[in-house]
Amino acid sequence: MSLRLAAALQGSLTKIMAQETKAAEQAVTLGVRAATDGLKLELRGQVTSAGLGQRLANTWRGMVFPQGQASINAAGFVFSKAPNIIGVYAHGALLRSTKGLFLAVPLPAAGKYAMGKKITPATWEQVHGQRLRFIYRRGAVSLLVADNMRARTGKRGGFAKASATAMRTGRGLTTAIMFVLVPQVTIKKRFDIESAEKKWNDALPRFVVQNWQEISEK
Numbered sequence: 001m002s003l004r005l006a007a008a009l010q011g012s013l014t015k016i017m018a019q020e021t022k023a024a025e026q027a028v029t030l031g032v033r034a035a036t037d038g039l040k041l042e043l044r045g046q047v048t049s050a051g052l053g054q055r056l057a058n059t060w061r062g063m064v065f066p067q068g069q070a071s072i073n074a075a076g077f078v079f080s081k082a083p084n085i086i087g088v089y090a091h092g093a094l095l096r097s098t099k100g101l102f103l104a105v106p107l108p109a110a111g112k113y114a115m116g117k118k119i120t121p122a123t124w125e126q127v128h129g130q131r132l133r134f135i136y137r138r139g140a141v142s143l144l145v146a147d148n149m150r151a152r153t154g155k156r157g158g159f160a161k162a163s164a165t166a167m168r169t170g171r172g173l174t175t176a177i178m179f180v181l182v183p184q185v186t187i188k189k190r191f192d193i194e195s196a197e198k199k200w201n202d203a204l205p206r207f208v209v210q211n212w213q214e215i216s217e218k
Helices: 002-049 053-057 083-091 121-128 164-169 193-217
Strands: 060-065 075-080 093-096 103-106 133-135 142-151 159-161 174-182 184-187
Touching: 002 053, 002 060, 002 075, 002 193, 075 083, 083 093, 103 184, 121 142, 121 174
Parallel strands: none
Antiparallel strands: 060 075, 093 184, 103 174, 133 142, 142 159, 142 174
């Protein structure tokens, strides 16, 4: 009689422990995923709030390991696919040209991107099929300008290369400043990655407990 009772108790205990272990694995994994996603989204928000665009913001990615399964040892990993750019704005930097005397800073007239990359004087000339003209200004920043341009009308704005008719008549032709040339650029710190990381690390235990309670109540 006592042997049967012991066996019954042992069987129930084994089942209960297995259920609790499974609940713990799910709770930890869900908690880690919530903290990982929260950190990723906050860091993306820091990028867009700094005016650096959704494209750079989306370089922040998050992964939970082990992938595809629940584990009591689950871990989250948040990283950027553009670590060099993110690092500059996370810590601040003093940028100097490595190829010449100046850094070319594009103005709105030049656009932001060309051929899938950030616009440079070389890519601007390649795309528009014309050379930029250098203007040296003593005591002020020098310029790269585009001659024989016409201002666009309508919402699009900006400038376009003049047509053959405009070139012949000279009507509406203008010179547009495309780049300013500076010896160096100081980039201030715009992100606070450390405080965001601490915030979501501190929130992780709360997420795990909440998920464990919800799983146990089902």
